Amino acid sequence: MQFGIFTVGDVTPDPTNGSTPSEHERIKAMVAIALKAEEVGLDVFATGEHHNPPFVPSSPTTMLGYIAAQTKRLILSTSTTLITTNDPVKIAEDFAMLQHLADGRVDLMLGRGNTGPVYPWFGQDIRQGIPLAIENYALLHQLWRTDVVDWEGQFRTPLQGFTSTPRPLEGVPPFVWHGSIRSPEIAEQAAYYGDGFFANNIFWPKDHFIRLIDLYRRRFAHYGHGTPEQAIVGLGGQVFLHKNSQDAVRQFRPYFDNAPVYGHGPSLEEFTEQTPLTVGSPQEVIDKTLTFRESFGDYQRQLFLMDHAGLPLKTVLEQLDLLGAEVIPVLRREFAAARPAEVPDGPTHPALTARAAANNGSRPTRDFGHDTATAERTDADTKR
Amino acid sequence: MQPLYLVAVTAGMSQPSSTRLLADRLTDAAQRQLAHTGRPAEVRVIELRDLATAIAQNMVTGFPSTALREAIEAVTRADGLIAVTPVFTASYSGLFKSFFDVLDNEALVDKPVLIAATGGTARHSLVLDHALRPLFSYLRAAVVPTGVYAASEDWGTAGDDRTDGLATRIERAAGQLARLAAGTAPQPRQKTEEVVPFAEQLAAIRGS
Numbered sequence: 001m002q003f004g005i006f007t008v009g010d011v012t013p014d015p016t017n018g019s020t021p022s023e024h025e026r027i028k029a030m031v032a033i034a035l036k037a038e039e040v041g042l043d044v045f046a047t048g049e050h051h052n053p054p055f056v057p058s059s060p061t062t063m064l065g066y067i068a069a070q071t072k073r074l075i076l077s078t079s080t081t082l083i084t085t086n087d088p089v090k091i092a093e094d095f096a097m098l099q100h101l102a103d104g105r106v107d108l109m110l111g112r113g114n115t116g117p118v119y120p121w122f123g124q125d126i127r128q129g130i131p132l133a134i135e136n137y138a139l140l141h142q143l144w145r146t147d148v149v150d151w152e153g154q155f156r157t158p159l160q161g162f163t164s165t166p167r168p169l170e171g172v173p174p175f176v177w178h179g180s181i182r183s184p185e186i187a188e189q190a191a192y193y194g195d196g197f198f199a200n201n202i203f204w205p206k207d208h209f210i211r212l213i214d215l216y217r218r219r220f221a222h223y224g225h226g227t228p229e230q231a232i233v234g235l236g237g238q239v240f241l242h243k244n245s246q247d248a249v250r251q252f253r254p255y256f257d258n259a260p261v262y263g264h265g266p267s268l269e270e271f272t273e274q275t276p277l278t279v280g281s282p283q284e285v286i287d288k289t290l291t292f293r294e295s296f297g298d299y300q301r302q303l304f305l306m307d308h309a310g311l312p313l314k315t316v317l318e319q320l321d322l323l324g325a326e327v328i329p330v331l332r333r334e335f336a337a338a339r340p341a342e343v344p345d346g347p348t349h350p351a352l353t354a355r356a357a358a359n360n361g362s363r364p365t366r367d368f369g370h371d372t373a374t375a376e377r378t379d380a381d382t383k384r
Numbered sequence: 385m386q387p388l389y390l391v392a393v394t395a396g397m398s399q400p401s402s403t404r405l406l407a408d409r410l411t412d413a414a415q416r417q418l419a420h421t422g423r424p425a426e427v428r429v430i431e432l433r434d435l436a437t438a439i440a441q442n443m444v445t446g447f448p449s450t451a452l453r454e455a456i457e458a459v460t461r462a463d464g465l466i467a468v469t470p471v472f473t474a475s476y477s478g479l480f481k482s483f484f485d486v487l488d489n490e491a492l493v494d495k496p497v498l499i500a501a502t503g504g505t506a507r508h509s510l511v512l513d514h515a516l517r518p519l520f521s522y523l524r525a526a527v528v529p530t531g532v533y534a535a536s537e538d539w540g541t542a543g544d545d546r547t548d549g550l551a552t553r554i555e556r557a558a559g560q561l562a563r564l565a566a567g568t569a570p571q572p573r574q575k576t577e578e579v580v581p582f583a584e585q586l587a588a589i590r591g592s
Contacts, residue, residue, distance in 0.1 A: 265444030
């Protein structure tokens, strides 16, 4: 089980004093938060990608490369990388480069993005969101697995004799998660390739995500990647901690009430009841997080949102200290004790390399997932 | 025979409201006319006033509270819908519109719908055809031809040579809804997660 944090990278005024960090301060704060994540024993730091104010992280691999140079253990990831509006060729190149620089400590989460104008800004049509995600990823998948690619599709210029460089580290591409909030098509895509599926369930009640994850697990097994229980699932979460539960609520409430995403809507109490948000003592966070396993099954990666809504850097760092010292060790122990032996651990480069070598003998560079031949497979159980 | 499920959505503000009164008259009439043809009907009335905060919160967060979700599910699986709003500022009320804004935009496809409105004077009666009917047309509902508008004076008059009284209009509209609902129902809407197999998704892009 991997634990980490994911950040949106918003520049939001602190509602308790009105101060707003500069873009420079926010970017440096994100780096400080990532370094802190490693220091307190977390496994993953993931950054969002945005192309409009008030968000700063437009160039994730630049930031992650800088963090890679200052860390030793931390897996660097995204939440999400826009598979719709980025050129899949550039994603293949950027993340392979980052993978080499970080000695394999890289994976990525693909998403479609939720900001309408980004599509036209990058020359795309939002109504083609799902087809873009499907075709662009098919190309990305191929670019990392085939040395010389001929390609023709709907959404970018054709490629003849193209080689994406650098080639993935040791011939093993970065692990890919597919993130989705509402689209069964994306759960199906993740299942087809045997990739991970990440449910960012932080804003919505869990029933909805139980359905999506069940679909992904069922289809993962259908495509022959293992049992439903062996599918690779990641979940979002959101916590604010204090030794004393009431102090946690008192400190977090102004940030909650004014948060850009859900502020001025339901009360903190209603929201914590309906969504994974936990505001309370370390024990309450432990208890709530353990319920995710009961709802979604054994899973591989838990990411927490810790640094949004104008929370000052100092507070976020204190939160991470508490999380790392009092929550994560207990969660590691409890999740490990509950997990059956046949359920895989969170994906890492060494594990994927070993698996690729085992699957392909002396040629670990080929076919970690599916190729186009599998597209002819028939489907009997697409409907429940 | 399984009873038909009729749901009335009423956006009246006061308690009691003439909007609710009209909704009740319409559901009673529809239920009675169905009973005459041997079709029992179960009736559910949803007061949007009780859900006002939940509807606003759904707008902000993107997901419904438990009570609102239950109301949305009732409307979605109804065999016939009776939608009644007071006239506010030349149209349906904002709360009425907000409820239909948080419904899935496929929830009312082919659903028999009776539209009705209340107002202080008869001068607003075309709100049925200028505001409500286009809203439900957009949602691809099957709106019955007769809409019922009740001005305050309608509750105390019996109509005249040129205008049917409220009771007559209620009976006519309810009859149209009852016949449509009985003819098209029951249509259990599956709640399963349907997914297009990946190979088909890929082939659709490659083939286009």
